[in-house]
Amino acid sequence: MTTTIASPPAQQTKQIALIGNPNTGKTSLFNCLTGMRQRVGNYPGVTVEKKLGTVYLAQGPATLIDLPGAYSLAASSLDERVAVDVLSGHLPGMERPDAVVCVVDATNLKRNLFLAMQIAELGIPMVIALNLWDSLEARGQTIDVDELEKRLGVPVVATVARKSTGVSELREAISNAIQQERCIAPMIWPEEVDEAVKEIQIAAKGHTTVALTELEVRRMLFDAGSAVMRRVESQHETVRNAVQIGREKLRKLGLNPMAAEAVLCYKHLEKLLEGIVKQAGEAKGEKSESIDKLMLHRIGGLTIFGVLMYVVFQAVYSWAGPLMDLIDVAKGAVQGVVGGWLEPWPILGSLVTDGIIEGVGAFVIFLPQILILFFFISLLEDTGYMARAAFLMDRLFGWCGLNGKSFVPMLSSYACAIPGILATRTIEDPKARMVTILVAPLMSCSARLPVYVLLIGAFVEPRYGVRIAGLALFAMHLLGLAIAIPAAWLLTKYVVKTKPQPFLLELPPYRVPRMQDVLYRMWQAGKEFIGRAGTIILAITIIVWALLYFPRPVELEAQVTEQFTAQQIAANDGHADLVEAELADPDSALSVELGNKIDSAYTNQSYMARIGKTIQPVFELAGFDWKITVGVVASFPAREVIISTLGVIYSLGGDVDEDSPDLKTTLANAKWPDGPHAGQPIFTLAVAFSIMVFFALCQQCGATVAVIAKELGWRWAMASFVSMTAMAWIGSVLVYQIGTALGF
């Protein structure tokens, strides 16, 4: 599954794992070691991101696995569990690494080495990277590296990943570690622990498929919700009893089993680290502490937070604008060129230009927003501010079952729910994570914006002016959040049954981010996003295109042309020659109009229109005519499709956008041809808002459904889709009925 292609085992590519506490600069170091030679994927069966890279050692290229950050092997989060499983060789499809590089924050040796001590028990050759050496020096401190190396028994290398210092030394140390296989001397446990471990091993014999290692047994002994316990099908009475007896032994020793490991290990480290950290210069006051006094201040902190979020938002919206326009122009150009080539094959031409390029283009257009958003997310994370934002916001989100870390995914979802949902991976608590994913699609993503701009521009602005229009736009953006909060509360209370996790978050010292890391992250987010365009979006666009294109009776074109020509001749006082001459020129206004009429005629009898007409009664209560219904149905795979679909249905051609004066006027002038409202305008204010509310609440995004399915499984994805659609329908019916009753 990695880089080996049927090479003999002796020369197999070495696997090296990179592990460390969060906020130790582990990712920077990974980037330093591997450069651009990185691949991102998922671990089998879980949604934790798997990052692999190639590092060149003296022995040749080796695979570097960037494990998720972990504080301990007790595995309280999904990330930590993956780290444990990889290191112990329990993750299916992944080999146990040949060596592990433990990235240690030089300014917080004790806590960081706690993890190293746990890994030591796995007996994997190790190298310690003492990162953030510059922060240590800034504190006027130094570490006796040689002495530490002697006491630990493994190579220790001082590094400053941000400045790429010490990287070649680290590479050399890794090469040596693989050859010499030096491991940290594991802790010596009190007799009682060893006895308990033996007894549990004996009790478990025959109840597990593989004999348990001492380490695994210790994890069962020390951890309340042990991952080992769950993995090794050792729910048997005898095993459980043995664990209980073992824990009793610890209690007699005066140790609480849940704290025994930490107490013993910290005691061990205290002795090991004696005299290792030296005060070399003058001790300087913590800069981070004074920054926090401002950043976390009741008023100042919230103000700064508000301003920062405003800037991020503005950037995602306004900076992306010109780039999105550029993509749009490029899309048009490509359509023109390719359309020209495929002229002899109209169906293929339509499939490629109106289907594939149009649909994929409509998706790719969000790339600038994704890139800008992830630029800011990684900037905020790498500086250490993201944890502060979670700290400030936790109370606001905590009461409804989310937590402070839900804030960023929710904010991201305002640009697009897909990066938002991906950003929930930073939430350790599986319950809060699940609820955040489920409410994230309610946030008003940028694909809804065109709908709002079109309808508010056409129906609110002319009547009430720019200020009210702006307010309406703001209200539409707030609506999703206003629904999401109570929805989260209901989900937490009644639907999602997982046990909630406490909110425990490190506020790391503020640091200057390494620009390469920020750009890498941005580039990766973009790559992943585009990767989706090539798969699910492509498939969906082709289906929608087919539904809009077929059936295609040839005689329809002739009929429409004949009718249109007759009409035009009548309008021109019978000057048939003039009309025919103009129609002969394919670029004349009349020809374009005819072309649009033909498109419209085909669309009106397409399968999609038939579906729309059939289910229109369902949307009657929301004030939709069949054309709006077709627009709504066609937008289920991707909501931004509504604009171009309305354009086609109202025979303006597919190339309209939300600012097209034509589309606005056409909508404003559209009237009911028959029925109870015959002759009245279709788009009243109540209808306009009914449509907007529908778009605000509906899960009209195939890509989001697919991402939810990937993160939570298809059952949750379908539940999300069905409930959001139901909510959208109820919401729009309410808006239309109440709005109409009030005379709007």
Place this chain on the structure above:
Amino acid sequence: MRLDQLQIGRRCRVTAINFNHAVCQRLANFGLLPGQEVEMSQIAPFGDPIAITFGGQKISLRRREAALVEVELIAV
């Protein structure tokens, strides 16, 4: 007194931790063990969570969890 009752800027020493809660094991892994000195650094604008500093690191946790930690004040 309990850790959540501390005022900003006050220092204390941990006397007992209720290890029956899983969260306390995680706190212990951070080094929050009986005998450890802790300072209350910040309280979030809406009153919860709090941020404490110990062993050269700053950790934020909710009041409900902080209440599981018994402390004694250190005279300034």
